[in-house]
Amino acid sequence: MSYCVDISPLDKRVECWRSHFPQLRRKVHGRPLVYLDNAATSLKPRDVIEAVQQYYLRDNANVHRANHALGHASTTVYEDARKAVAQLIGAAATQEIIFTGGTTDSINALATALSKSYLQRGDVVLLSELEHHSNIVPWLELSQRMGIQLVYLPIAEDDDRVVKALEEHIERHRPRLLAVTHASNLTGRVLPIERMAEVARQYEVPMMVDGAQGVVHHRIDVAKLGLDFYAFSSHKLYGPMGIGVLYIRKKWHDVLPPFRFGGGMIDEVDYQSVSYAQAPYKYEAGTPHVAGAAGLLAAVRFLESIHWEEGLAYEQQLLRVAVDTLRKVDGIRLLGHEGGQYDPIVSVYAPKVHHYDLAVLMDQMGVAVRAGHHCVQPYLKKLGLKGTVRISLAFYNTEEEVEYCADALKRSIQILTG
Amino acid sequence: MPEVQRMGLAEKEQQLIDDLNMFDEWMDKYQFIIDMGKESEGLPDAEKTDDLLVKGCQSRVWLKAEKVGDVLVFRSDSDAIIPKGIAAMIARLYSGHTPEEILAFRPTFVEKTGLAQHLTPTRANGLSAILKRIQQYALAYKTA
Known part of the structure; x- marks a missing residue:
């Protein structure tokens, strides 16, 4: 097409x-209409609108474990969306793509999971000074709840200075996580993510990137960059509202526990015990936003087309x-x-x-x-x-x-x- | 207080509706509101205290009420000019009336001038927040 x-x-x-x-x-x-508020949400191409409509007109049924044709069709759309997103952002494996409610939801989920398995009192999380509230407040909540410390990296106009500042901040504060935006929603400034990821890798600091704006304007390759986590929303990327993505690099799948609990994320349940499914399912409790995934799939295909x-x-x-x-x-x-x-x-x-x-x-x-x-x-x-x-x-x-x-x-x- | 010489609230409101509806173009209505904002004396900085802030406005709006004799006098300010104009318009409408009159009065100018349809929901909320604050002042001074 x-x-x-x-x-x-x-x-x-x-x-x-x-x-x-x-x-x-x-x-x-x-x-x-002169629509210049695209950083808040993009307009939707007709293909996306029709995909959502078609999903409800034709394929609507719950995903996974369905032994009938519609359940199969629904599951296919949902998993095709996961594959398309994996390809779009260069994930090495499809199961690294977790569907969430959006960027904010992704970062909240990640912060919760990290707080249970990785971050401890006194640990430093390094953010940039340009972050959106959605990449500040979840960490502030952890700082209030469990005493992690937040340090902010200044972002100069010159990339060399940003990279140098990052090295200095890592040396000085020894952060346990670097969580920065790909691009500022306020100024549009794109952070030198590639070079920052290189520095983070050298110092073995895990790196999360808030891609809410960045994914809309860049061909990103999370595997090549060596990112640990990448979060974004569908609705700024020409897809429907209410669905987003948290990329979790495979090596974290055994470290990070589930952050929401219920149906669809288990392996086996007894009255007094539970074992969880493998990623991505262990991170996706409950009925997902399948119509949203259908729309997001259509958005990705539209962009390719x-x-x-x-x-x-x-x-x-x-x-x-x-x-x-x-x-x-x-x-x-x-x-x-x-x-x-x-x-x-x-x-x-x-x-x-x-x-x-x-x-x-x-x-x-x-x-x-x-x-x-x-x-x-x-x-x-x-x-x-x-x-x-x-x-x-x-x-x-x-x-x-x-x-x-x-x-x-x-x-x-x-x-x-x- | 010479009752007969005072214009009633309903009459003053009708004048306000006529003033605003004189303009066909919304830009002209806004120009009128902006002019109201520019003409408004506002409040001296020292009087712009947080307890006078009207909650629910996108910009900061201060509304102050004082009782002079039997009637209330409202003064207002904002750091943005359009809300300042709207607040001044409302302050002018309600100033010079007793708390009882204000409480008995049901304003219709928001609908009749199209302000309700024309302002976005957040801005319309700001406007109703100002009106609500007026009622609260009237109630407080009535019982005081």
């Missing part, structure tokens, strides 16, 4: 990509346009984008204008952007900011949309300060 691959020039191809996303045809406040790499390259091109265009808007400042590697996310703030007011007016002009702290309060406080307006792009966005957004921003500032 392939979509749009033979179409040129590029703007025609983008138009073809757009035609697969039904929401792009809708209007808001009487104006065509459009030759996703071309979409990713185009996103970078669009990001450069966005940064250049936004820099020309009077009265605003950009966070970062001064040399390091970035995903197509730009946070701006206007020193004289509240981000809330900007988003309200931009919404009136049909532009969907996000205003607020973006669940990155500690880092914003460090910068002395309360919030930003965040513009986040996907491959179905156009230069015209970016320019319209910059213009809406400009007009909004004029209205608010005039």
Whole structure:
């Protein structure tokens, strides 16, 4: 299956990509929707919507242990999704893919499992200063509950300095776990994950990467990078909400105990004893989100069918346009984008204008952007900011949309300060 | 207190509805609200205390009530200009009325101006939080 691959020039191809996303045809406040809130959630291609619908129209039945045709069909979809995800992120084995409710759920699950089998009072977990709350709060909970210590790695604009800081922090704090984001949901800054993984490997520090943003904009290879854990959500990756992934490297399967208990995760149960199934099943208690898996499978297939790499390259091109265009808007400042590697996310703030007011007016002009702290309060406080307006792009966005957004921003500032 | 010279709450509300509904375009309604925000004196920093913060707003909104004679006077502020305008609009509406009048009054301007449909749920929540706070003040001053 392939979509749009033979179409040129590029703007025609983008138009073809757009035609697969039904929401792009809708209007808001009487104006065509300009959707630039992709870092919060992506729009869904028609294939994904139809896959979820087809699942309920045709295949719905519970997975595993079903001795009938529908149960078999349902199990096939679910396990095909696992295979597709394993391939997408370069997992060495399919059973390394654990389905969860999303990134937050994945990190919570991991923190719980590590707290039972690996982390002890006084152990240091090394995070970056750019983390989303979902990669801070689960560890804070452990710090309150069992006295682990959190240390934060500063993220400079220059990768060399980040790597050097990582070495110094590991030497000084001897962390038992490195848990960092692949890319910042606030600034778009991409961490030098490959080099950081190398350092972590040298010092034998296990590494977890929060891929909520990163997986959307990179071809990742978890096996090659030697990552221990990788977490992400389906819904930012063009799939349905309510399902996500926790990659657990095989060598951890014997170390990490189950983190949820019930049906589907056992080997044998007696009234007074239980033995657990093998991974991935021992980590997936209860009925999973099979329709979500069907949708995620369709999303992965959709990305392959459009030759996703071309979409990713185009996103970078669009990001450069966005940064250049936004820099020309009077009265605003950009966070970062001064040399390091970035995903197509730009946070701006206007020193004289509240981000809330900007988003309200931009919404009136049909532009969907996000205003607020973006669940990155500690880092914003460090910068002395309360919030930003965040513009986040996907491959179905156009230069015209970016320019319209910059213009809406400009007009909004004029209205608010005039 | 010369009752006859005071405009009733319902009449004042109708004026507010007319003012807002004068504009066909929502951008113009927002411009009106922004202007209200800009004209609002706000509160001096020293008076912007946490106990005056209205919970449920996306930006910080302070609402202060004082009793002058029989009636309440509301003053408000926000760090964002649109909520500041909305709060000022509401403060102006309710200022100069007794707690009993305020408690007996059922506002309809949120529906009649389309504010309810037009604001996103979180913003609409912020607006109803301001209205609720007004009622709480009225209740507190009535029993005080």
